[in-house]
Amino acid sequence: MHPDRHLQSPDDVEGPGTRTPPHTDRRTLLRGAGLVSAGLVGGLPAVRATAASAAPARREPAGGYVWLAGDHHVHTRYSNDAMFRVDDQATRAATYGLDWIAITDHGNVPFATHSIEPLHAEIDAVRRKFGDDLLVFLGLEWNIPGAEHTSLLLAPGPREAEVLQEFVDRYDALVVGARDGTPQNEALAREALTWLAGAVRGRRVADALVLPNHPARKGIDSPAELRGWQDAAPDLVIGFEGAPGHQAAGLPEPGMARGRGLYDSSPGTYSFPGYPAESYRTWGGFDWMTATVGGVWDSLLAEGRRWWITTTSDGHQGCGDWVKNPVDPLDESGYADTPYDAAGNTFNTTGVYPPPVDAGRPVTEYSSFPPGVYNKTWVGARSRDPLDVMEAMRAGRMWVCFGDLVSGLDVRVQPLRQGRRAASMGGTLEVRAGEEVEVVVSVELTDGVNHAGLVPELARVDLVVGAVTGPAADRQAVRAPGTRVVTSWDTTGRSGTVELRHTVRADGPLYVRVRGTDGKRGQVGFHGADVDPHGPAIDVPGQVNPWEDLWFYSNPVFVSTTGR
Secondary structure (H helix, E strand, O other), X not given: OOOOOOOXXXXXXXXXXXXXXXXXXXXXXXXXXXXXOOOEEOOEEOOOOOOOOOOOOOOOOOOOOEEEEEEEEEOOOOOOOOOOOHHHHXXXXXXXXXXXXXXXXXXXXXXXXXXXXXHHHHHHHHHHHHHHHOEEEEEEEEEOOOOOEEEEEEOOOOOXXXXXXXXXXXXXXXXXXXXXXXXXXXXXXXXXXXXXXXXXXXXXXXXXXXXXXOOOOOOOOOHHHHHHHHHHOOOOEOEEEEEOOOHHHHOOOOOOOOOHHHOOOOOOOOOOOOOOHHHHOXXXXXOHHHHOOOOHHHHHHHOOOOOEEEEOOXXXXXXOOEEEOOOOOOOOOOOOOOOOOOOOOOHHHHOOOOOOOOOEEEOOOOOOOOOOOOEEEEEEEOOOOHHHHHHHHHHOOEEEEXXXXXXXXXXXXXXXXXXXXXXXXXXXXXXXXXXXXXXXXXXXXXXXXXXXXXXXXXXXXXXEEEEOOOOOOOOOOOOOOOOEEEEEEEOOOOOOEEEEEEEEEEOOOEEEEEEEEOOOOOEOOOOOOOOOOOEOOEOXXXXXXXXXXXXXXXXXXXXXXXXX
C-alpha cells in the first residue's frame, strides 16, 4: 500500500482470528507473468482440480440465500471467433468453481442460419450431464442495433430456442444490417427489447435478462442509449458488465500485452463525444463507467435506477488452448472463412467449428481466462433453480470479484433503532429523513491460493455513498456529483471474517456500495481526490499483470426517506 493513504486505524476493523497457513500445493504457473498453464490431452486443455481452482465454500447467510458463482458471457465453437464445445466450457466452469454459466455465442448470419438448433442440443446434453451442479443458460451475445454487444439470457424451457431464433432473425444488428449508430437503428434496439419483454409476458419463455457487455470499450453505448434500453424493458435490462472479460489480454509478454478486456481502442464514427480518452481503458480491470466514483454507473444509481454490475470471462480460449488452423483476422462484419477440412467446410457455411482436436496449433496470443479462473459474479439465490438465479440477478443480490480476492461478502444497511430489519445488496431500507443508519460490511477473507498460485490479501475496503436525486434532466448525463468515497478501512494483516461499520445520516434518499482491493495499484480517482482519493489505476496496455491488481465490488443498497 502507498504510505500516504489515510485510512482508519485497525481498531476500526473487527474480526479477530489467525490466518490459516496457505496451501503447500500451490501452482507455480509462470508467476512472473501470471500465466495459467494448461496440459493438453487429445489436443484439449486438461482441466485439473486443485486447491487453486476450488471455489470458496457456499454459504447461507441471514435471509436464507445460497450464494452461487457464475458467468453470463461464455463462447463456444458456435461463435466465429471461439473454439470449444459446450461440454468443454461447462467442464471448465464446474472445475474452476462456477455454479452457473450462460452460453452467449455471437449473433451473425451463419449463426442465425445454422447454429441455434445444434447449439441447443449440446446445451440440453450438458444440462442432463451436470444437473443442478451447473446451471446452463441458453443466451446470445447480441449485436445491439446502433450500439455494442449485450449478454441475453433466456430461462430454460420448451420454446427457448424458438424465441432465440426469432429474436436473432429480427433484431441482431449483423443479421439485419443495423450496426451503424443511427437514430433508426437505435429505435430498432428499443423495439427489440419491447418484443423480448412481450415474449416473456406471453409466456413463450419464462424469463429473460439483458446486460450490455464491455459498455465503454468502443464508446458507442451512449448514456442516453443505456437509459433508453432500461426504459424500454425495465424488468429485463438490469445493468451492465461492470468489469469485462478478456482480462488475460493485459498479461505482459510473453502474454498478449494488450489492454485488459481488449480496451485499447479510440473513438470511432459513432462514439459518444462526451466520453473522455480515459474511458477507452479499464481502471483496475473495471470498465471506466463502473470504476469512476461519481461517473456513469453512479449517475444511473443517482436516478434511483436499479442498475447492477456483473463480471464475466468473455471466455473464448486461453493460454495453451488449441484453435482451428489457419486463423483469419476478424473485422467488425466478417468471419474467419478459411476451409477447415478437405470438403471445404467453413464457419460461414456451417455455423460451427469442429472441436479443436488435432485441428490447430498452440495459441501464442490469447485474451480470455477460462470461466471461473479470474472473474466471478456471485448471486444470492433462494435455490439452485434457474428462475431463482435470474430473479436474484434482477433483485441485485450480486457482487463481483477478481482472482478470488475475497471468499464472501455481505453489505447491509440497518437503522440504529432496535427491532427493525436491515436491507442488503439490491434492497431498500426506508427510514425517516434525518435518521442515522449503519452500514455493516462483512468480508470473508481468502486463506488459500487462487489460480495463479498466489494467496490474495485484501488491503483496503472503500465505502461509496451517493445521493438519489431522481431522473436526470440530461439523458446523456455522465456525472453524479453527490457521490464520493466517505471512508476507507485498512484490512492488511487481517484474517477470517472482517466486519466493518460506518454510520451515515440519511437527510434524503441515498445509496451505498463498497469495493475492495489488494492495494498493489492505485491513483487518485478520475474526478479528483475529494471524490475518490485512492481509486483504481488506469490500465496501460501490456504493463499490468491482472493477478497483481485484484478488486471486488458490491452492488448498492438503497435508503429511501419519509417525512421527519
